Amino acid sequence: MAPELKILGWSIVFGLVSVYTAATLATRERGLKWNASNRDVPSPTLTGAAARAQRANANFLETFPFFAAALLAVVAAGRTSAHTLLGAEVYLAARVLYLPIYVVGIPYLRSAVYVVSIWGLLQLIEPFL
Secondary structure (H helix, E strand, O other), X not given: OOHHHHHHHHHHHHHHHHHHHHHHHHHXXXXXXXXXXXXXXOOOOOXXXXXXXXXXXXXXXXXXXXXXHHHHHHHHOOOOOHHHHHHXXXXXXXHHHXXXXXXXXXXXXXXHHHHHHHHXXXXXXXXHO
């Protein structure tokens, strides 16, 4: 099995952690009653760490499909290399760092880590360019 596929698996695990983190912080802010409800009425607006966790999760969900598609394409085409593995590792490491940095609220570092994650993703499509 290509090691890039293990990184994909760990990225999925991290995605679940990201969803859980955002949901947990939202429930702390809105309450368990809201979480258990049918949510037929508009949800109260999140603030602070809960809002930042929700945005960090949304950001991950925006980039992950591109990452997964690129990684699977590299593996399917037999174009894996030390370079593509590094790209996958960098993407995952940056995404793991991004979540707590965003939740805590460190703006410029957050942006820099995001750029690093995009660099990692771009390394996966480099074999096709």
